[in-house]
Structure formats: C-alpha cells, structure tokens
Amino acid sequence: MIRFEGVHKWFHNLHVLNDINLHVRQGEVVVVCGPSGSGKSTLIRTINQLEPIDKGKLIVDGMDLSDRRTDITKLRAEIGFVFQQFNLYPHLRVLNNITLAPIKIRKLARKEAEEQAMALLERVGLAEKRDAYPAQLSGGQQQRVAIARALAMKPKIMLFDEPTSALDPEMIGEVLAVMQDLAQSGMTMVVVTHEMGFASEVSDRIVFIDEGIILEEAEPSEFFKAPKHERAKQFLKQVLSPMH
Amino acid sequence: MDLSFDFSVISKNITYFMIGSYPHGRLGGVALTLYLAVASCILSFLGGLFLGMLSVSKFRVIRYSATAVINAVRGIPLLMVIFWMYFLLPALMGRTMPESRTVIAALTIFTSAYMAEIVRAGIEGIPRGQTEAAISTGLHPWQAMFYIVLPQGLRNMVPSFVNQFVSLIKDTSLAFIVGVSELTHVATQINNRTMIYPAEIFFFIAVIYFIICYAFTSLSRWLEKRLAWQKAI
Numbered sequence: 001m002i003r004f005e006g007v008h009k010w011f012h013n014l015h016v017l018n019d020i021n022l023h024v025r026q027g028e029v030v031v032v033c034g035p036s037g038s039g040k041s042t043l044i045r046t047i048n049q050l051e052p053i054d055k056g057k058l059i060v061d062g063m064d065l066s067d068r069r070t071d072i073t074k075l076r077a078e079i080g081f082v083f084q085q086f087n088l089y090p091h092l093r094v095l096n097n098i099t100l101a102p103i104k105i106r107k108l109a110r111k112e113a114e115e116q117a118m119a120l121l122e123r124v125g126l127a128e129k130r131d132a133y134p135a136q137l138s139g140g141q142q143q144r145v146a147i148a149r150a151l152a153m154k155p156k157i158m159l160f161d162e163p164t165s166a167l168d169p170e171m172i173g174e175v176l177a178v179m180q181d182l183a184q185s186g187m188t189m190v191v192v193t194h195e196m197g198f199a200s201e202v203s204d205r206i207v208f209i210d211e212g213i214i215l216e217e218a219e220p221s222e223f224f225k226a227p228k229h230e231r232a233k234q235f236l237k238q239v240l241s242p243m244h
Numbered sequence: 245m246d247l248s249f250d251f252s253v254i255s256k257n258i259t260y261f262m263i264g265s266y267p268h269g270r271l272g273g274v275a276l277t278l279y280l281a282v283a284s285c286i287l288s289f290l291g292g293l294f295l296g297m298l299s300v301s302k303f304r305v306i307r308y309s310a311t312a313v314i315n316a317v318r319g320i321p322l323l324m325v326i327f328w329m330y331f332l333l334p335a336l337m338g339r340t341m342p343e344s345r346t347v348i349a350a351l352t353i354f355t356s357a358y359m360a361e362i363v364r365a366g367i368e369g370i371p372r373g374q375t376e377a378a379i380s381t382g383l384h385p386w387q388a389m390f391y392i393v394l395p396q397g398l399r400n401m402v403p404s405f406v407n408q409f410v411s412l413i414k415d416t417s418l419a420f421i422v423g424v425s426e427l428t429h430v431a432t433q434i435n436n437r438t439m440i441y442p443a444e445i446f447f448f449i450a451v452i453y454f455i456i457c458y459a460f461t462s463l464s465r466w467l468e469k470r471l472a473w474q475k476a477i
Binding site for chain 2: 048050073074076077078079080081083085087088089090091100101104105146149150152153
C-alpha cells in the first residue's frame with residue numbers, strides 16, 4: 001500500500017529523512033515514534049506529498065510519487081490526513097466542513113453528502129454538533145470532526161500526525177477510541193504519536209526514527225519488552241515515565 | 245473685511261451640482277462622481293483580487309511579474325496614470341473614447357495595485373494548515389484558495405478595502421484635470437462663472453464628499469457585521 005525505497009529529504013543542509021525504507025501493507029496499523037525533530041512528521045507528510053521527497057522512490061496505492069506525471073490531487077483524495085492542530089475550516093459549520101470535499105470532488109449530491117456526513121458524525125459521537133462552528137467545540141470534539149472529515153472521502157489510507165498532542169489530557173481518550181475503532185474496521189493507518197498505550201494495544205508495528213533514520217522496526221510487544229537500540233531505550237524511558 | 249456667506253449660489257445651481265447638464269447634455273456633478281467611484285470600485289476589486297492571487301502564485305514567473313506590476317504602479321502618482329490613460333488609451337484602442345472611461349481605467353489600474361497588496365497580505369494571513377487540510381481531502385489548490393482561504397481572508401480584508409475605496413471616492417476629483425465634469429469640475433465651473441463665492445462652493449462640495457464617504461463607511465461597517473461568523477463561543 002505504501003512503500004518507501006531509499007527515500008531522502010533535506011531542509012537546506014538538514015538531512016531530515018535519511019535512506020528510509022518502509023513497507024506498510026493494506027490493513028496494517030503502523031505507529032511512528034521518536035524524539036521531537038526526528039523527522040517523523042516529515043515522514044508521514046511525504047506520503048500525501050505535503051512534503052515532496054528529494055531522492056528515492058515512494059509508491060502509494062500503486063502510484064509513484066517520485067514521478068512528476070502522477071496526479072497528486074487525485075491521490076490525495078484517497079488518503080485521509082489528520083493534523084495535530086485539527087485545521088477545521090473556521091468559517092464553515094461542522095456539517096459543511098465534512099461535506100465540502102465529497103460534493104466538490106466525489107460529485108455527491110448535497111443531500112447524499114449530508115446523510116453520509118451525519119452517519120460519520122454519529123460514528124464519532126458528535127451528531128448533535130452538526131450546526132456548530134469549529135470554535136464552539138472542544139479540542140477533542142474538533143479532532144473527531146477532523147477525523148470524520150477525512151473519512152468522508154472514503155480514503156484507502158488514513159494518516160495521523162500527532163493527533164492528540166494538542167489536546168488536554170482528558171480529551172485524549174475520546175480521540176484514541178475513534179482511532180482504535182477505525183483500526184479495527186481494517187483501515188490502513190500510519191500514526192505519528194507519543195501515546196504508547198495506543199501503540200502497544202492497537203498497532204501492528206512500531207517504527208522508531210531518530211535524526212531521519214529508522215533505527216528500529218518491530219512488533220509492539222517486542223519493541224516495548226526489549227528495544228534493541230540505545231536511543232529507543234532512552235526514548236521509551238522518557239515517554240513512559242517523564243519524571244525520571 | 246466682510247465675512248458673511250451667501251449660500252444662495254448653491255441652491256441656484258443645485259441641479260447642475262447634482263447631475264450636470266443632464267438630460268440636455270452630459271451627465272455630471274455628484275451623479276458622475278458616483279458613477280466613476282462605483283465603476284472603479286467594482287473593477288479595481290476584481291483587478292486587485294486577480295493581481296493579488298497572481299502575486300502569491302507558486303510559479304515564480306507569474307509571482308515576479310505580478311509583483312513588478314504592483315510595485316511599478318504604486319511608485320507612480322495617480323495624476324500621471326490619469327494623463328497616461330487619457331493620452332494612451334485612445335491611441336492604443338485606435339478610436340476616441342469618453343474621458344470618463346479613461347479616468348475609470350486609470351483609477352482601476354491605480355487602485356488595483358493597492359488592493360492587490362491587501363489581498364496578498366490577507367491570503368498570507370490565513371494559516372498554511374488551512375490549505376494543507378483542504379488539499380489533503382483531495383481539493384485542487386485553486387479550490388482550496390476559492391472555498392477555504394479567500395472566504396476567510398476576504399473578511400479580514402474588509403477594513404482595508406474600505407480604506408482604499410474611501411481614497412478612491414476622493415481621488416475621482418482628480419478627473420477634473422482631463423475635463424471630466426464630475427463634482428469638482430462642476431464646482432470650478434460655477435466658481436469661474438460667479439467669481440465671488442469660492443468659500444461657499446468649495447465648502448459645499450467638501451460636505452458632499454464627506455457625506456458620500458461617510459455613507460459608504462457606514463454601509464461597510466454594517467456589511468462587516470453581517471459577514472461575521474462565530475469566532476468564539
């Protein structure tokens with residue numbers, strides 16, 4: 001579904017992605033973690049080309065992102081992206097946030113798009129907020145609407161870039177629950193997160209990245225029990241018990 | 245020195261002040277001022293929007309050309325632009341042209357450059373995440389601009405637009421230099437004919453300009469409130 005082959009990326013002189021090789025299969029849930037500034041956000045943003053790659057090969061849903069002729073707009077419609085800062089459209093009501101792309105891109109009739117949006121709002125537990133503006137919602141609610149907005153395009157892949165990092169602690173659970181539900185429905189997911197509970201319970205594989213290099217790739221049980229790399233050990237120690 | 249005023253010169257010439265020699269001759273006075281202002285407003289809004297969007301294009305050639313045009317126009321006095329259009333436009337079009345139209349062209353070009361800067365700043369003021377969210381759902385970048393960025397940006401641009409349009413309304417008075425019989429031109433004509441009432445005449449047209457600008461500002465305040473979406477709970 002997603003295949004990185006020797007992918008490199010630079011920001012000026014900074015080597016943010018260094019020889020990334022990674023394969024995400026259909027239906028798999030992969031968690032990407034690592035210290036801040038390690039390149040994990042950049043990694044996930046290359047998958048729908050919010051960040052173009054400089055070298056190597058990246059194939060997503062059979063389309064080659066390193067090929068200039070690839071219709072990237074068309075590919076993005078098949079990939080849902082959830083941002084750390086939600087990025088809901090503040091001038092549109094919740095319902096219209098969700099129906100905009102299906103109406104414009106999938107050419108759904110308004111009525112059909114709204115029914116589908118209501119079903120999604122139902123699924124994330126926010127049906128009663130259909131007419132609210134984003135600013136009237138809590139962070140957790142906004143993020144759930146953002147997930148519904150991404151799902152409205154019926155994507156084949158869902159990408160999450162630190163979806164709970166901007167949330168108050170009491171709202172993290174409601175967002176993770178929606179994501180877990182989505183994972184169980186068989187969605188292919190790549191998730192950048194520090195939520196190690198989610199990583200160990202929901203993910204099929206954990207990728208640990210530091211300074212643009214994938215240092216470790218393992219099943220969660222393996223990764224948490226016996227991280228091989230020294231930096232992974234340090235990182236785990238810090239996220240699991242930040243006081244020490 | 246006698247400081248008494250005689251405003252009867254206004255009432256005697258009120259029709260001429262308002263509509264010029266219309267319907268026997270050309271439309272003039274306040275009516276022509278309004279016509280110049282409204283036409284230039286609409287055209288420069290569109291021109292500014294277009295030029296402003298070009299100036300944030302991701303294609304360097306387009307972006308640089310648009311910026312060059314904007315900077316060039318902003319570095320020229322409006323009066324020069326009016327002269328240019330007055331002499332150039334008929335030559336370019338190969339036929340004579342009503343002076344009022346050359347003035348509308350000049351005002352439009354001049355104001356568009358300023359509007360473009362407002363539009364550019366308004367677009368750049370919208371967080372990058374908005375565009376990213378929109379294109380991530382499969383919208384084309386121009387759709388993201390049209391449905392997401394511009395509607396939010398335009399609302400923030402309204403106060404600056406109003407400023408610019410108020411300037412534009414007053415700038416229509418420069419049209420008198422090429423013989424367009426708008427309000428200021430009409431006033432100079434009446435003043436030349438009557439000779440002894442300059443204070444009354446120019447005080448009167450100052451009030452008229454003020455009323456037009458004030459009415460426009462009030463209208464846009466009202467519009468601004470109407471456009472407000474719920475920003476906070």
